[in-house]
Structure formats: C-alpha cells, structure tokens
C-alpha cells in the first residue's frame with residue numbers, strides 16, 4: 001500500500017451517478033424468514049448468529065413504527081432488497097478491486113484517498129466491503145480494523161462477547177431490522193493503552209436501486225486506549241425510496257477515549273434511521289460528532305450511557321434540512337454513575353421548506369451525585385417556509401446535580417444579507433457565510449479536509465445546486 | 468460621463484412613495500453633502516443606490532460610470548465601485564470582521580475590479596488591515612471580533628470607515644457617519660475620508676450637522692425635503708440650514 005497521508009478526500013457532492021452492475025446475488029424484494037436464513041447461509045455464519053438474526057426478525061415483525069417523530073408511512077418494507085452482494089471477491093489490495101468499482105471510487109475521489117491514506121480505509125460498496133486495508137504497524141500493535149463480517153469469522157469470541165450488547169434488537173424496530181439483515185460495517189478493537197493517532201475511516205455507498213443498507217459497526221476501545229473513527233456517506237439519487245438503517249455500538253472501557261465522526265450526505269430519497277450508542281466506563285470519554293446534510297428523513301440520536309464514575313460524553317451535531325427534508329436528530333445522555341458529565345451542542349439549519357428537529361434526552365438516575373450536564377441547541381431558519389422544533393426531555397432523579405439548558409432560534413434577515421452583499425459578496429455566499437459561522441462549533445472539530453468539504457457542501461446548498 | 472447620476476427617481480416602500488422624482492448629478496472627484504429633515508428619504512436614497520431589494524423603484528434611472536445599474540444586485544454594484552456606509556451597521560454573528568473584509572476583497576477581486584489595488588494574499592491583507600485599523604484607533608483584537616457584535620455606536624461607525632479604506636471604492640455614500648462619534652473620532656473619520664479624495668473618488672455624505680463638514684469640505688451641498696432635492700449650493704448652504712432649519716425650504 002502506498003499510504004502517505006491520513007486524510008481521505010471527500011468529494012461528497014458529485015455522486016449523482018449510478019453504475020450498471022451485475023450483482024452476484026440480489027435477494028428478492030421484501031423480507032421473509034427465508035431471506036434472513038439465506039443471508040446467514042450465504043455468509044456462512046455460526047449458528048448463534050443465525051439464531052440472533054431470526055429472533056431479531058421476529059422482534060422486527062412485532063414492533064411498530066415509532067409514533068413520534070417524522071412521517072415514516074411511506075417506508076415500504078416490501079419493496080426493498082435486503083441483501084445485495086456486488087462481488088464475491090474481497091480484495092486486500094487496491095489492484096484487485098474490480099474495474100467498475102474502481103471507476104466509481106474514482107468519481108468519489110477514493111483513488112486519491114487510497115494514495116494519500118495513512119491509516120487504512122474500509123470502503124463499502126453496497127453490502128460487502130470490497131476493499132479493506134490497514135496499516136502494518138497498527139496490526140502490530142494489535143489493533144483490529146475489519147469489516148464486520150470478516151471479524152465475525154476471524155475473532156468469533158471477541159465478537160460474540162460484545163455484539164448486540166449495547167444496542168439489543170429489542171431496542172427499536174429499526175435496530176431489530178438491522179440485527180436481522182445486517183451486512184458489512186466496521187469492526188474495531190483497540191488494545192489497552194494503544195493510541196491510534198490518526199482517524200480510521202470508512203466509506204459507505206448505496207448503489208443498487210431500492211435496496212436497504214444495514215451496516216453494523218462495533219468499536220471496542222480497551223482500557224486507556226484512544227481511537228477516532230470517521231465515516232462519510234453518500235448515495236446516488238433514485239426515484240424509489242431507499243432505506244439506510246445502521247447500528248453502531250461503542251464500548252469505551254476505563255480511561256479510554258473514543259471519537260466517532262459522521263458526515264452524512266445521503267441522496268434526498270433515503271430514509272436514514274440509525275441507532276448509535278456507546279457505553280462509557282470509569283473516566284472514559286465518548287464523543288459523537290455528527291453532521292447530517294442529506295437524506296429525505298433522518299432519525300438519529302447518538303447516545304452515551306455513562307456507567308461508571310468520571311465518564312464523559314460530548315455530542316456535537318449539526319443538521320441541514322433543505323427542500324423536502326426532515327432531519328430529526330439529537331442526543332441522549334444517560335448518567336448512571338456519580339461525577340459523570342455530558343455536553344450536548346446541537347445546531348440546525350432549515351431552508352426551502354425543510355424541517356429540522358432537535359430531540360434530546362438527559363437522564364440522571366437517583367444517586368448519581370455531582371453530575372454535570374450542559375445542553376445547547378440553536379436553530380437557524382433561513383426563510384418563512386422552513387421550520388425548526390425542539391423536544392428536550394429531562395429525567396432528573398437526583399438533586400445534587402448541575403444542569404444547564406439553553407436553546408435559541410435565529411433567522412437571517414434581509415437586512416443582514418444586504419449588508420454583506422453591499423460589500424461585494426454574492427447573495428448565496430452571504431447565506432453560506434452566515435450558516436458556516438453558525439455551525440462552526442462542529443466544523444472546528446473536524447479534520448481539515450472534512451471541514452473544507454462540509455463548507456463547500458453548504459455553499460452549494462445555498463446556491464440551490466441541489467434539488 | 469463619470470460619476471453617479473440620478474434621474475427622476477421614484478421609490479416606494481410598502482406602497483408608500485418615499486422618493487418623489489429625485490434628481491442628482493454627483494460627479495466623481497468631488498465630495499457632496501446632503502442634508503434634510505428626518506424621514507425625508509436620505510437613507511432610502513442610499514439604500515436604493517446600493518440595491519437594497521426591499522425598496523421598489525417605480526420610475527427613473529440611476530447611472531453609474533455610464534451604466535444603468537438598477538437591474539444589478541448589490542454585490543455587482545459593489546464590484547462597479549460603489550460603497551454604502553450604513554446609518555445603522557448590522558450585527559452579524561459567527562463571522563469575524565477580518566474574515567468578512569477578506570471575503571469581500573476576494574469577491575471583488577473575482578469580479579475583476581482593479582485586481583491589483585488589493586492585497587495579493589492573506590498575509591499582505593492582514594498587514595494592510597492592521598495598519599488601517601491602527602489609523603482608526605482599533606487594536607489587534609478588534610478585527611477578530613464578530614461583525615459589529617457588541618461594538619459601541621462609535622466603533623460601528625469607525626468600522627464602516629475601515630471597510631471603506633480596505634475595499635477602495637470609487638464612489639461612497641456615507642449615511643450619518645458622524646452621528647454618535649466623539650470629537651476626536653469625527654476628526655479621525657474626516658481625515659480618512661479626505662485621504663481618499665482624488666479624481667477617481669467621489670462621496671456623498673448624508674449628515675445632520677455642520678461639524679464633520681468643517682473637516683471634510685464638501686464641494687456641493689444639497690437639501691432634501693420630502694423625497695426631493697429642493698436646493699443646491701455650497702458650504703454656505705450648510706450654515707443656512709444650521710441657522711434656520713428646514714422650514715424655509717419646505718415653503719419653496
């Protein structure tokens with residue numbers, strides 16, 4: 001591998017193209033027990049996973065759609081293909097990746113990333129990880145960075161110990177669905193005391209029409225380790241609605257620190273319904289940095305459960321809701337132990353009739369003395385047609401705690417835009433400047449290239465380049 | 468013809484006519500002053516010249532550098548060399564003053580307005596900005612603050628002048644730039660305006676007071692009442708206004 005730089009160039013904007021692919025296997029549309037069995041069979045999984053999938057399928061059938069939040073009535077579970085496998089070869093080196101996939105990645109800027117990339121990248125093309133690489137010294141340190149299917153085969157015990165423990169299939173309908181049909185995703189294990197100094201990254205992409213993508217990510221950061229994981233998502237536009245329903249589980253053991261960064265730019269017909277949750281043990285720190293630009297509907301509330309003293313949670317999220325989009329995002333912090341602390345920063349921008357909601361939960365159990373929690377949510381509404389709502393839930397059972405909550409709603413006035421344009425700045429750029437200033441708390445947490453890319457995306461949104 | 472020419476300008480806001488057939492011939496190379504009672508339409512005039520979308524031009528023309536600019540958006544008018552110093556500068560969160568000016572310069576450069584008069588890169592830009600900020604009595608930290616947020620009244624006005632110095636416009640409209648300035652600031656601001664004076668620079672000062680005009684000597688003075696220019700003259704006219712007020716003009 002010619003890896004020289006740790007940064008993946010994300011050209012998130014130019015992905016509205018689509019490949020003709022002869023899929024090796026595409027499951028018939030709709031979900032049945034047989035299909036779940038078939039997925040497990042094709043993946044040559046151990047018996048316990050087959051059972052886990054089938055049980056999850058039963059739970060999925062029993063659970064109803066959430067009664068709160070965005071309208072999901074158009075999600076037609078019967079018109080989705082639950083498993084698509086574009087190639088049966090899994091490649092260890094870039095040269096082995098089939099040409100048609102290479103071409104797609106070229107358009108995505110991935111070949112460049114491949115040249116630049118230091119830490120290793122897992123690029124997911126539909127359901128299977130076709131390309132996976134990890135730097136040698138990471139391997140030497142004992143860091144495991146694999147696609148989740150391979151991890152199940154190569155590290156069955158470690159896998160079984162943690163899989164499905166943070167987000168059980170019973171959690172919600174979509175977690176159950178994911179548990180039944182999951183495929184791909186990343187598996188990371190960082191041994192005690194190991195610091196991975198550069199972000200590990202994965203790239204997800206939905207290509208086949210009307211298919212769901214159900215990746216599953218599991219990160220285990222052992223005691224006093226550090227890891228930063230980044231995922232960027234994109235999908236081409238399709239006429240029928242596609243579903244993306246991922247589950248991410250993080251375990252941060254004593255003194256560990258895990259940062260998980262997502263910039264989501266799904267095409268505007270995707271339902272993006274994701275369950276992300278972390279458990280933090282003594283003095284561990286978990287940070288979710290979450291940017292939502294794309295999709296038709298997103299429901300995502302990254303959660304940190306602070307199980308032991310001194311654990312910390314930081315959740316920074318930004319969403320942008322444009323025409324026809326509903327971003328229902330937020331954060332959940334569960335304080336189960338004393339002297340744990342959390343900080344939530346949420347920023348939303350809505351424009352052209354878009355709708356952005358913040359939905360958050362702060363729960364502090366009885367006996368969790370000395371807890372500190374701070375919530376800050378700000379909304380920026382760019383026109384009269386657009387909308388923003390805040391749903392902050394507080395369940396505070398302990399008195400000796402320190403809690404702050406601030407919320408604000410702002411608008412950009414015609415006067416402000418006139419002021420900026422009168423200096424020579426074009427109108428769309430003036431809007432972009434104000435919006436970028438507004439979301440700066442997130443961008444300053446991103447690696448530079450991601451920040452630049454996010455800035456560019458916002459600028460394009462303001463130019464109305466997206467339909 | 469050089470300069471800014473306004474012919475028979477009729478402007479309404481929310482169906483109320485504010486400017487009622489206004490004529491002005493503002494040559495470059497000269498400094499013009501306009502005075503008039505509250506609500507006579509002075510700020511409206513400045514905003515219309517700069518292209519505020521809120522004001523509807525019903526009739527008339529505005530010609531700058533031989534070109535009818537009425538169809539142009541504000542940023543393109545700025546690219547032609549126009550600049551408006553606001554009576555009430557806007558506070559804008561999340562963007563630093565410095566970044567704002569830099570982005571403005573980049574935008575002007577892109578539109579190829581005398582490209583070489585602007586700093587080549589960000590480092591040169593900062594040098595120039597520091598120097599000019601210093602002249603106007605701003606310290607280092609000031610330019611890192613958000614645009615006008617928490618600036619005092621006088622600071623806002625001086626910041627308008629700092630922007631003017633950096634953006635190097637060819638014709639400026641300064642709307643009550645002297646209001647709210649202390650004695651020393653008036654002098655500093657006046658000097659800054661004087662420093663721009665050249666064949667290729669023109670200014671229209673909107674003011675209520677003689678004070679600033681003692682330092683920036685206007686070549687021409689106009690009195691505006693109820694959306695029209697009712698009298699035109701020299702510095703003597705300023706004194707007349709100070710002495711008698713606007714009543715005498717209203718009868719004209």
Ligand SMILES: Nc1ncnc2c1ncn2[C@@H]1O[C@H](COP(=O)(O)OP(=O)(O)OP(=O)(O)O)[C@@H](O)[C@H]1O
Nearest residue numbers: 480481485503504505506507508509510511512554
């Ligand atoms: N947005 C608006 N909506 C309604 N009326 C407006 C609006 N803007 C200005 N006007 C009216 O237009 C008239 C002219 O206002 P303008 O600000 O131009 O006056 P001015 O000469 O600058 O006054 P001053 O000396 O007090 O600054 C006033 O009657 C004002 O109330």
Ligand SMILES: [Mg+2]
Nearest residue numbers: 509510511554
């Ligand atoms: Mg005024």
